[in-house]
Amino acid sequence: MTGSSFSEHDVADICAMLFSTAAEGLVVVDRSGAICLVNPRMSELFGYPAAEMLGRPIDILVPAAKRAGHVKSRDTYTEHPRKRPMGMGLDLHGQRKDGSTFPVEVSLNHFTIGSDGFVMGLVTDVTKRREAELQLQRTNNELEDRVEQRTAELRAAEQSVREALEVEKELNALKSRFVSMASHEFRTPLSTIMSSVDLIARYSGGEHKEKVDRHVGKIRGKVRELTAMLNDFLSLDKLEQGMVRCNPSEVDVVHVCIELVEELRNLTKPGQQIDYDHQGTERTVVQDHQMLNHVLSNLVQNAVKYSPEGKRIHLRTQISDGRLEIAVEDEGIGIPLEDQQHLFERFFRASNAFTVQGTGLGLNIVRKYLDLMGGTIGFTSVPGKGSTFTATLPQHHHHEDHPAH
Numbered sequence: 001m002t003g004s005s006f007s008e009h010d011v012a013d014i015c016a017m018l019f020s021t022a023a024e025g026l027v028v029v030d031r032s033g034a035i036c037l038v039n040p041r042m043s044e045l046f047g048y049p050a051a052e053m054l055g056r057p058i059d060i061l062v063p064a065a066k067r068a069g070h071v072k073s074r075d076t077y078t079e080h081p082r083k084r085p086m087g088m089g090l091d092l093h094g095q096r097k098d099g100s101t102f103p104v105e106v107s108l109n110h111f112t113i114g115s116d117g118f119v120m121g122l123v124t125d126v127t128k129r130r131e132a133e134l135q136l137q138r139t140n141n142e143l144e145d146r147v148e149q150r151t152a153e154l155r156a157a158e159q160s161v162r163e164a165l166e167v168e169k170e171l172n173a174l175k176s177r178f179v180s181m182a183s184h185e186f187r188t189p190l191s192t193i194m195s196s197v198d199l200i201a202r203y204s205g206g207e208h209k210e211k212v213d214r215h216v217g218k219i220r221g222k223v224r225e226l227t228a229m230l231n232d233f234l235s236l237d238k239l240e241q242g243m244v245r246c247n248p249s250e251v252d253v254v255h256v257c258i259e260l261v262e263e264l265r266n267l268t269k270p271g272q273q274i275d276y277d278h279q280g281t282e283r284t285v286v287q288d289h290q291m292l293n294h295v296l297s298n299l300v301q302n303a304v305k306y307s308p309e310g311k312r313i314h315l316r317t318q319i320s321d322g323r324l325e326i327a328v329e330d331e332g333i334g335i336p337l338e339d340q341q342h343l344f345e346r347f348f349r350a351s352n353a354f355t356v357q358g359t360g361l362g363l364n365i366v367r368k369y370l371d372l373m374g375g376t377i378g379f380t381s382v383p384g385k386g387s388t389f390t391a392t393l394p395q396h397h398h399h400e401d402h403p404a405h
């Protein structure tokens with residue numbers, strides 16, 4: 001052999017080698033369908049010695065059930081021979097000498113020698129491939145089953161979360177209905193109690209006057225506390241349901257503060273004094289009167305509640321640059337550092353406040369009102385020394401639908 005070309009002799013050798021070592025079975029059949037040639041792999045596949053196959057109809061290699069059909073299609077092929085894979089898309093099988101069958105793929109070719117036509121078949125045993133395909137199919141099915149199962153599980157989980165949410169919603173609605181019912185309904189008997197107490201005070205005289213007055217004073221104080229508590233619950237409920245809107249009107253801040261200080265004198269402890277001063281040439285703001293009142297009153301009441309006897313409380317207001325600033329300074333118990341970050345949370349009360357009556361709702365409501373008024377609140381406090389609460393809000397409240405220019 002020279003260069004890159006083979007001699008005719010070489011090619012014949014290679015063909016012989018291919019014939020004897022090919023991984024596919026090779027079979028040549030004449031026009032009548034008789035086997036003329038088989039390679040060793042063919043014998044191996046079908047379990048016949050080569051000599052036993054030669055001269056016999058090719059149909060012996062087809063499973064008995066398919067044999068009649070095979071004879072027919074073979075005749076058709078012989079009339080119009082083409083190069084093609086056999087039985088495309090069909091599940092072809094071969095039958096071994098011992099009768100067992102196995103899946104095959106066959107491709108056909110035809111040729112003539114002289115005037116004799118022949119068909120050559122290339123047979124591949126696809127048992128392994130079919131098994132792999134089956135395995136793949138099984139794995140696919142399993143995977144699909146698993147996906148289906150997971151999807152069902154997810155749906156069930158989603159459903160139960162939804163149900164839990166429904167229950168939670170119902171409970172919440174029930175709770176807030178109860179709170180607003182209770183807050184409303186309790187106020188009526190409380191006001192009856194209050195007026196009866198007023199009457200008792202008026203009729204008390206004689207030797208027990210002092211004792212009666214003391215108890216009357218106690219009852220009044222407690223009724224007032226209860227009413228304030230109920231009012232807080234009611235306000236919070238309304239706020240949280242988004243039922244509260246700002247209703248701005250012109251408010252004389254100085255007037256409001258002087259009245260408030262006057263009113264709160266009843267609540268102060270012995271020796272406590274509330275000072276008030278205002279800075280700025282203007283004294284009116286356009287804000288929600290009730291909310292502003294509530295904020296001021298709550299901050300000053302807290303200062304009174306959380307300061308001991310004999311201490312000063314300082315209320316300051318200032319209007320400048322279109323803003324109202326409110327500061328309430330006390331010399332009271334202060335707020336422990338670790339509690340400061342939670343102060344505006346619902347129901348939160350500092351650890352040093354447990355001897356003082358309260359619900360922990362006041363500041364939460366104050367902050368919500370300030371939110372609605374477009375304001376903010378903050379504080380500084382030194383435990384044991386005192387606290388200063390500062391609220392800032394726009395002097396003129398503008399509705400969102402009537403923006404300021």
Ligand code: ADP
Binds near residue numbers: 334350
């Ligand atoms: P309440 O007074 O009903 O407990 P608030 O919401 O008004 O509820 O206040 C929350 C907590 O903040 C109080 O329990 C108290 O611990 C603390 N606090 C509020 N104001 C002051 C203050 N001026 N001095 C010290 N602690 C205060």
